[in-house]
Amino acid sequence: MSDPLLDIxxxxxxxxxxxxxxxxxxxxxxxxEKVGLVGPNGSGKSTLLMCxxxxxxxxxxxxxxxxxxxSSRVKAIRGRVGLxxxxxxxxxxMPTLADDLAxxxxxxxxxxxxxxxxxxxAASQMSLTAMLDRPPHHLSMGQKRNAAIASVLAMQPVLLxxxxxxxxxxxxxxxxxIEVLASLDATMVIAAHDLALVGxxxxxxxxxxxxxxxxxxxxxxxxxxxxLMKEHGLEVWQQGTESVE
Amino acid sequence: MAGEVTAPDExxxxxxxxxxANELLTPGVAVGFIALSAAVLALASWxxxxxxxxxxxxxxGVMGAFVFAAQxxxxxxxxxxxxxxxxxxxxxxxxxxxxxxLVMASILIVQCLIFQDGGLLALGTNILNMGIIPCYLGxxxxxxxxxxxxxxxxxxxxxxxxxxVGMVAGAAxxxxxVVLSGVAAVPLPQFLLIMIGLHLLVGLGEAIITFLVVGxxxxxxxxxxxxxxxxxxxxxxxxxSGAVLASFLVVxxxxxxxxxxxxxxxxxxxxxxxxxxxxxGAAMVKPNENExxxxxxxxxxxxxxxxxYKSTSFSGVVGTLITLSVVWLIGVSLxxxxxxPAEPARE
Amino acid sequence: xxxxxxxRFAYQDSPIHRLDPRAKILxxxxxxxxxxxxxxxxxxxxxxxxxxxxxxxxxGIPLWxxxxxxxxxxxxxxCLVVFSAIFDAEPVRVGASLTVRGGWVTxxxxxxxxxxxxxxxxxxxxxxxxxELLKGLENLGVPRLLVTQLRFLYRYLFLLAxxxxxxxxxxxxxxxxxxxxxxxxxxxxxxxxxxxxxxxEQAERTHLAMIARGYDGTIRLTRPLRFQDADWLFLAATAAxxxxxxxxxxxxxxxxx
Numbered sequence: 001m002s003d004p005l006l007d008i009x010x011x012x013x014x015x016x017x018x019x020x021x022x023x024x025x026x027x028x029x030x031x032x033e034k035v036g037l038v039g040p041n042g043s044g045k046s047t048l049l050m051c052x053x054x055x056x057x058x059x060x061x062x063x064x065x066x067x068x069x070x071s072s073r074v075k076a077i078r079g080r081v082g083l084x085x086x087x088x089x090x091x092x093x094m095p096t097l098a099d100d101l102a103x104x105x106x107x108x109x110x111x112x113x114x115x116x117x118x119x120x121x122a123a124s125q126m127s128l129t130a131m132l133d134r135p136p137h138h139l140s141m142g143q144k145r146n147a148a149i150a151s152v153l154a155m156q157p158v159l160l161x162x163x164x165x166x167x168x169x170x171x172x173x174x175x176x177x178i179e180v181l182a183s184l185d186a187t188m189v190i191a192a193h194d195l196a197l198v199g200x201x202x203x204x205x206x207x208x209x210x211x212x213x214x215x216x217x218x219x220x221x222x223x224x225x226x227x228l229m230k231e232h233g234l235e236v237w238q239q240g241t242e243s244v245e
Numbered sequence: 246m247a248g249e250v251t252a253p254d255e256x257x258x259x260x261x262x263x264x265x266a267n268e269l270l271t272p273g274v275a276v277g278f279i280a281l282s283a284a285v286l287a288l289a290s291w292x293x294x295x296x297x298x299x300x301x302x303x304x305x306g307v308m309g310a311f312v313f314a315a316q317x318x319x320x321x322x323x324x325x326x327x328x329x330x331x332x333x334x335x336x337x338x339x340x341x342x343x344x345x346x347l348v349m350a351s352i353l354i355v356q357c358l359i360f361q362d363g364g365l366l367a368l369g370t371n372i373l374n375m376g377i378i379p380c381y382l383g384x385x386x387x388x389x390x391x392x393x394x395x396x397x398x399x400x401x402x403x404x405x406x407x408x409x410v411g412m413v414a415g416a417a418x419x420x421x422x423v424v425l426s427g428v429a430a431v432p433l434p435q436f437l438l439i440m441i442g443l444h445l446l447v448g449l450g451e452a453i454i455t456f457l458v459v460g461x462x463x464x465x466x467x468x469x470x471x472x473x474x475x476x477x478x479x480x481x482x483x484x485x486s487g488a489v490l491a492s493f494l495v496v497x498x499x500x501x502x503x504x505x506x507x508x509x510x511x512x513x514x515x516x517x518x519x520x521x522x523x524x525x526g527a528a529m530v531k532p533n534e535n536e537x538x539x540x541x542x543x544x545x546x547x548x549x550x551x552x553x554y555k556s557t558s559f560s561g562v563v564g565t566l567i568t569l570s571v572v573w574l575i576g577v578s579l580x581x582x583x584x585x586p587a588e589p590a591r592e
Numbered sequence: 593x594x595x596x597x598x599x600r601f602a603y604q605d606s607p608i609h610r611l612d613p614r615a616k617i618l619x620x621x622x623x624x625x626x627x628x629x630x631x632x633x634x635x636x637x638x639x640x641x642x643x644x645x646x647x648x649x650x651x652g653i654p655l656w657x658x659x660x661x662x663x664x665x666x667x668x669x670x671c672l673v674v675f676s677a678i679f680d681a682e683p684v685r686v687g688a689s690l691t692v693r694g695g696w697v698t699x700x701x702x703x704x705x706x707x708x709x710x711x712x713x714x715x716x717x718x719x720x721x722x723x724e725l726l727k728g729l730e731n732l733g734v735p736r737l738l739v740t741q742l743r744f745l746y747r748y749l750f751l752l753a754x755x756x757x758x759x760x761x762x763x764x765x766x767x768x769x770x771x772x773x774x775x776x777x778x779x780x781x782x783x784x785x786x787x788x789x790x791x792x793e794q795a796e797r798t799h800l801a802m803i804a805r806g807y808d809g810t811i812r813l814t815r816p817l818r819f820q821d822a823d824w825l826f827l828a829a830t831a832a833x834x835x836x837x838x839x840x841x842x843x844x845x846x847x848x849x
């Protein structure tokens with residue numbers, strides 16, 4: 001069995017004010033897997049994603065493609081791990097969409113021609129080609145969400161992390177988002193309250209609560225396990241149950 | 246605080262904005278002040294990069310957006326009129342004078358380029374008057390008066406004096422710049438006094454708002470006070486009526502002084518009127534006593550509001566009041582009558 | 593935010609819209625300088641209106657828009673001009689046989705120049721997308737740090753303005769727009785405080801997002817501006833126009849007319 005793309009051992013992270021967010025997390029994600037991450041608020045989902053992307057450095061080891069994330073090595077994985085934040089407004093900070101999509105590739109040191117290619121590819125993947133010259137405030141919520149994803153895709157990461165991708169989306173945009181994500185080839189970790197989305201996209205799901213992974217297995221088994229779900233403040237989800245469309 | 250006529254969902258119709266237009270300046274003066282302001286901004290940039298994490302400095306732009314947004318919050322003064330924060334001194338207190346000046350400069354540039362408030366060539370003077378002077382002078386005065394760990398009373402006094410000095414000084418520059426250019430021949434003393442008088446009132450409002458905001462932050466989010474956080478203790482009782490009364494009194498006294506100074510100008514003004522006969526063109530025709538001189542004095546008769554009162558101070562005050570009323574009427578008529586609309590769907 | 597005002601016409605298309613922002617900036621700047629270089633009592637010739645008129649007409653910017661926004665920013669100039677009309681009593685020769693109060697002459701010349709200058713500035717602003725305008729400024733020498741700040745200002749202006757509106761509406765829903773003055777002032781200050789904190793937090797999160805995409809302290813832009821033939825033509829035509837106009841004025845001044 002080949003090495004996992006993402007390998008975490010004993011990850012612990014405490015905030016500056018003393019709140020422990022992660023208390024020893026062990027997990028491994030293989031290439032090509034789409035893994036869901038569910039848990040109640042405050043369970044450490046977002047913190048975990050931040051640590052995996054190298055924005056937070058905690059105790060323990062986080063390895064991406066075999067490379068350990070330390071403060072000094074962090075720059076190297078910038079293009080390899082892409083984090084899509086919960087709020088697109090955090091991620092769309094340039095005056096036009098094209099500039100936002102280009103931001104990552106430019107920082108990777110690509111040539112102008114390569115940058116342009118990445119920009120058009122990412123834009124067409126997320127159906128945003130028509131909006132490339134527009135500023136973010138001209139985009140609808142769904143378009144902004146897609147744009148945030150596109151801005152990360154432009155860096156062509158091997159590992160895509162997503163924090164609540166379907167929040168604030170109307171049913172149609174949400175459905176479209178699910179289709180797009182399903183069509184993407186990347187390895188994904190999706191943190192979400194939207195269990196139906198996780199159910200549709202991920203064959204494997206992890207439950208996190210109070211900074212620890214408390215369950216890890218096949219989506220249908222875990223999300224269908226009423227006792228487990230209830231114990232961790234979550235709802236039950238079963239194949240065939242979709243949220244209101 | 247600047248005054249405005251409010252429209253429910255439109256950008257506030259700023260009445261007392263000091264933004265100068267290009268046409269009040271000559272090219273030499275405009276360029277000179279642009280060079281001056283540019284030099285000070287370069288200094289401010291350098292100092293900002295020294296004091297703040299250089300990687301974060303571009304994000305000062307977001308602070309500029311904050312000021313715009315903060316200027317949308319209104320403070321009712323009279324029915325139909327309200328004031329809003331200008332923010333220069335507040336920013337200086339919160340971020341220090343260098344960063345504050347940069348932020349105010351970027352706001353003024355955006356106001357010019359997007360809202361056409363103020364001319365391109367007047368950016369030098371506008372940035373000086375409404376950014377550099379209030380921020381640096383206001384900060385210096387604030388630090389001087391506040392000292393270390395000021396309590397509520399002293400803190401308010403510091404904010405009050407800093408804001409008044411900063412805003413009045415900035416406003417006082419306008420007449421100087423206009424007279425320096427000589428485009429519009431207005432008598433300097435009267436112009437100065439009107440600007441100072443108006444901004445005494447504006448400054449009072451701004452001082453109160455600034456203090457209230459600083460007070461809120463020191464209680465609700467003390468860590469956000471960053472640069473000057475350690476100086477400020479949580480303002481316990483907030484703004485006492487005593488403090489507000491005292492400041493009203495001070496402003497009233499100052500205003501009274503300004504008005505009486507203004508009124509005392511009119512003997513001089515009368516003299517300047519009679520000097521018409523000594524004006525270069527008139528001297529040549531005076532011996533002939535032809536229609537031209539008669540025409541000039543007839544014109545003077547007609548433009549003086551009341552035949553007996555040729556005093557320019559009175560006509561100056563009346564003129565200003567008439568102009569302000571016209572402006573207010575324009576604002577009211579542009580204001581939409583319906584209520585604020587319900588929040589439209591986001592997508 | 594209602595960007596019915598900002599950006600309103602900038603995303604349309606016209607020959608003027610397609611001009612390089614640098615050309616437009618330089619043109620309008622030159623025009624403004626010439627306009628204010630006229631002597632104190634010199635009335636701009638009618639030809640001065642041609643430059644802004646062409647920009648506005650070919651740019652598809654409606655007259656009412658120009659009039660409205662000129663009016664909105666006019667109060668200060670109007671006050672000053674009225675002031676001048678009242679105080680400036682120096683007699684001035686106008687034409688061959690008429691002598692008028694200097695104040696009235698100044699009032700009209702300043703107002704006319706103001707209107708023309710505003711028309712030109714509005715033409716610049718409404719035919720140029722703001723990010724492009726910033727690129728133009730940066731290219732022409734405005735320091736990069738300042739321009740970067742302007743970019744972030746523009747980007748987050750709408751977001752924060754929206755938040756301000758929501759806060760206002762939320763408060764209005766609770767107090768119905770009434771209440772003692774003291775309370776309203778305090779609550780308004782509180783809203784501003786909330787906005788400040790949100791701004792700090794937004795700046796933090798954006799900074800993290802920038803780092804996540806490889807930000808290392810400098811922001812590099814792509815798609816540089818490139819002058820086309822139309823831009824050179826525009827600049828040349830503007831220069832010729834201004835030289836003729838200003839030169840004409842100077843000549844007439846020398847002739848003592």
